[in-house]
Amino acid sequence: MNESAYMRVVYVVDNPVIAKILIDPMRRAILELLRTRPMTQAKLASELGLATPSLNHHMKVLRSKKLVVMVKRETERHRVIQKFFAPAAYLFVYDLDALPKNIARYFYPVSLERTRGIVSTILLKDSRFPIPPTQEAMNVLSEKISRALVHAAKEHSNQDIDSGLEERVYKIYADAIKKALT
Numbered sequence: 001m002n003e004s005a006y007m008r009v010v011y012v013v014d015n016p017v018i019a020k021i022l023i024d025p026m027r028r029a030i031l032e033l034l035r036t037r038p039m040t041q042a043k044l045a046s047e048l049g050l051a052t053p054s055l056n057h058h059m060k061v062l063r064s065k066k067l068v069v070m071v072k073r074e075t076e077r078h079r080v081i082q083k084f085f086a087p088a089a090y091l092f093v094y095d096l097d098a099l100p101k102n103i104a105r106y107f108y109p110v111s112l113e114r115t116r117g118i119v120s121t122i123l124l125k126d127s128r129f130p131i132p133p134t135q136e137a138m139n140v141l142s143e144k145i146s147r148a149l150v151h152a153a154k155e156h157s158n159q160d161i162d163s164g165l166e167e168r169v170y171k172i173y174a175d176a177i178k179k180a181l182t
Helices: 016-022 023-036 041-048 052-064 108-125 135-157 165-180
Strands: 008-013 068-075 081-085 089-096
Touching: 008 016, 008 068, 008 135, 008 165, 016 023, 016 089, 016 108, 016 165, 023 052, 023 081, 041 052, 041 081, 052 068, 081 089, 081 135, 089 135, 089 165, 135 165
Parallel strands: 008 089
Antiparallel strands: 068 081
């Protein structure tokens, strides 16, 4: 199956309605798991350890905003039709400046942990890299990286996937980090 038929490289979340749906960590986990391969709802429920009604609820919400799409149907031996789902995009990036603060605040911890990972990785390569000396300095760097990531992601947001998914994501991140640190 050709992934480009249903998935974009990146989806920039700048709509409060969409962001509100993705506040739920289980919905983000569903998107992350589906990113690895299309799955049925039964397989998803099993992988996530969720009851079927709970997963059905989350999938209904995700499908209503086209964050998850059905990508194929297979008829089993007993004529049961299995529906396979995938996320609308490989990577979801949150535009914290475009979202109301009461929604954006749910995504700040993700942004901060991403920045800590970036700083730690740079320190492995160059121990002279200036570590943000305070929590406030780390928050400022985190905001700068988040803005740069949104900018880099928007350049790729309308592109379908052709090949090299991870390489494309690394390019988006590398462009953002380069911009944020200069």
